Amino acid sequence: MSEHRKPNTEHRNWQPKIIAFLCNWCSYAGADLAGVSRIQYPPNIRVIRVPCSGRINPIFVLKCLQNGFDGVLVSGCYPGDCHYISGNYYARRKFAILKTLLEFIGIEPGRVQFSWVSAGEGEKFAQVVKKVTDDVKKLGPAKRFVKRV
Amino acid sequence: MSAPKSTTTGLKKRENAILDLLKKGLERKCFDTVLIPVKVPAGDSYVWVLAQDNSLLDDASPLPPVMPVHGAKAISSVMRRGKGRKRIATVMRPCEISATIELSKLGQVELDNVFLISIDCPGVLPLSDYLENPKKGGDAFEKVFKQWGNGSVRPICQVCHRFSMPTGASDIHIGMLEAGERDIFIISNSPKGEAILKELDISPKKEIGSWKDKVKEITEERKNKRKNLQEELKPGVVGLDRLLDTFSKCINCHNCMRVCPVCYCRQCYFDSDKLKHPYEDYLFRAEMSGGLRFLPDTLLFHLGRMAHMSLSCVSCGSCEDACPLKIPVSQIFGLVADETQKLFDYIPGRKTDEPVPMATYKEEELKEVED
Ligand code: SF4
Ligand code: SF4
Ligand code: SF4
Ligand code: FES
Numbered sequence: 449m450s451e452h453r454k455p456n457t458e459h460r461n462w463q464p465k466i467i468a469f470l471c472n473w474c475s476y477a478g479a480d481l482a483g484v485s486r487i488q489y490p491p492n493i494r495v496i497r498v499p500c501s502g503r504i505n506p507i508f509v510l511k512c513l514q515n516g517f518d519g520v521l522v523s524g525c526y527p528g529d530c531h532y533i534s535g536n537y538y539a540r541r542k543f544a545i546l547k548t549l550l551e552f553i554g555i556e557p558g559r560v561q562f563s564w565v566s567a568g569e570g571e572k573f574a575q576v577v578k579k580v581t582d583d584v585k586k587l588g589p590a591k592r593f594v595k596r597v
Numbered sequence: 598m599s600a601p602k603s604t605t606t607g608l609k610k611r612e613n614a615i616l617d618l619l620k621k622g623l624e625r626k627c628f629d630t631v632l633i634p635v636k637v638p639a640g641d642s643y644v645w646v647l648a649q650d651n652s653l654l655d656d657a658s659p660l661p662p663v664m665p666v667h668g669a670k671a672i673s674s675v676m677r678r679g680k681g682r683k684r685i686a687t688v689m690r691p692c693e694i695s696a697t698i699e700l701s702k703l704g705q706v707e708l709d710n711v712f713l714i715s716i717d718c719p720g721v722l723p724l725s726d727y728l729e730n731p732k733k734g735g736d737a738f739e740k741v742f743k744q745w746g747n748g749s750v751r752p753i754c755q756v757c758h759r760f761s762m763p764t765g766a767s768d769i770h771i772g773m774l775e776a777g778e779r780d781i782f783i784i785s786n787s788p789k790g791e792a793i794l795k796e797l798d799i800s801p802k803k804e805i806g807s808w809k810d811k812v813k814e815i816t817e818e819r820k821n822k823r824k825n826l827q828e829e830l831k832p833g834v835v836g837l838d839r840l841l842d843t844f845s846k847c848i849n850c851h852n853c854m855r856v857c858p859v860c861y862c863r864q865c866y867f868d869s870d871k872l873k874h875p876y877e878d879y880l881f882r883a884e885m886s887g888g889l890r891f892l893p894d895t896l897l898f899h900l901g902r903m904a905h906m907s908l909s910c911v912s913c914g915s916c917e918d919a920c921p922l923k924i925p926v927s928q929i930f931g932l933v934a935d936e937t938q939k940l941f942d943y944i945p946g947r948k949t950d951e952p953v954p955m956a957t958y959k960e961e962e963l964k965e966v967e968d
Contacts, residue, residue, distance in 0.1 A: 507904065510904075514894075514897060527960060537959075540958070540966060540967070541958055542904075543963075545904055545940065546904060548940060549900060549904055551936075552903075554836035554837045561968050562966055562967055563967065579968070
């Protein structure tokens, strides 16, 4: 079992674990650029590359939170730039539904964030990661769905 | 208002008036068959029947006291393998018509050869109440009809604000409120409906002002009641702990999904292997949380369903009726659905040519969810 899923709430120096779903064509490339350009950003994210932000199902996000992640970032191409033309517009709609649902469940909105980052925006990518990490740090560890028998 | 001295009650009289209309339609070949609830021979329930001849229609009940199978489920089963040439007329409650329209948008019902006849609905009794004593249930429903909904109908029906279709997506609407003891209002809602009424030599009643007013009045009343019910419900279900509590007795039977008319997936994700994990995964999760309940992912199932189909939820109450543990599923779903539908200013079943929100988008919208 991989290390990243170990519970870590007891640590004094608690560090949030954040999962980032990045579109292959833009945000993933943006993350890559940030790396190549040696732009510093918090090491709290674990990246999952997806073919398009439209691929992301709200259930993925819920499962991440259920499995012990403290935050989730979803990032895709800017409106008009999606390689599949409109995947990101649908993603935004799904995300809006998810937000409503999270509110209902009582999960703080700051834990789950959505942003547009292009392939050329290494700097913006670093900023987004920094913001998400800061927000989640402020919120503290996420309560898990299945914390009780 | 005193009931007429007769063995036929007001309810039965209205039902007969509707059946006469259908019989005439069959005779004049306006349609080839009628899909309608019929009392089962044992007398303790109702089933949908494709009735081809008038004698079967004698036993039909356009307004049964319960809703064991949702009408949209029935008609989509007829078309599971596509549409045909023969024309079907069907009489349904507004929540059934709305779900049928939703399924048509999702390609699971073809409306070309279907005549949708909606009907003013006083609500239905909880299935479990009715089954305890069908005879008594029948009598209780007479009362429901007379009082136009009372405390014995399902909670979701008591707060149903779409119990009529004054401007609906049906072809013909049957109004009953304010129609007098034995009469019905026959209203055409579409060109298709108009054509049928012409063939049947029925001129739509012009004097429906009193009906419209009454519908409006009750609609407003119900909207308020719905709001109040939701406010009462919220403290018990909103938030992770309360939600877990609410669904903690769920036995994962998935009845609520199976009976839901708008749960349209042929294979539910939550029944698939996608959510069956390796042994080690479960043990790890148990270790991580100090314990893991089985069957697993109960709450995830409900949240997944909310994320997936709350936009089309018609608040029909079928899920709640089918829940063996009496979890107020439809009231909870209604709460979420009202919010998600509001996001896109969407009302399921409102129009046939309005796509479901997940099949369309606007370039400029929802800026508030972007960071
Ligand atoms: S929810 Fe109840 S009152 Fe409303 S249309 Fe359906 S059966 Fe009738
Ligand atoms: S979720 Fe329940 S109330 Fe909503 S459409 Fe499905 S069965 Fe009806
Ligand atoms: S019908 Fe009731 S018990 Fe069965 S899965 Fe749905 S909520 Fe759970
Ligand atoms: S390809 Fe990047 S969001 Fe669709």
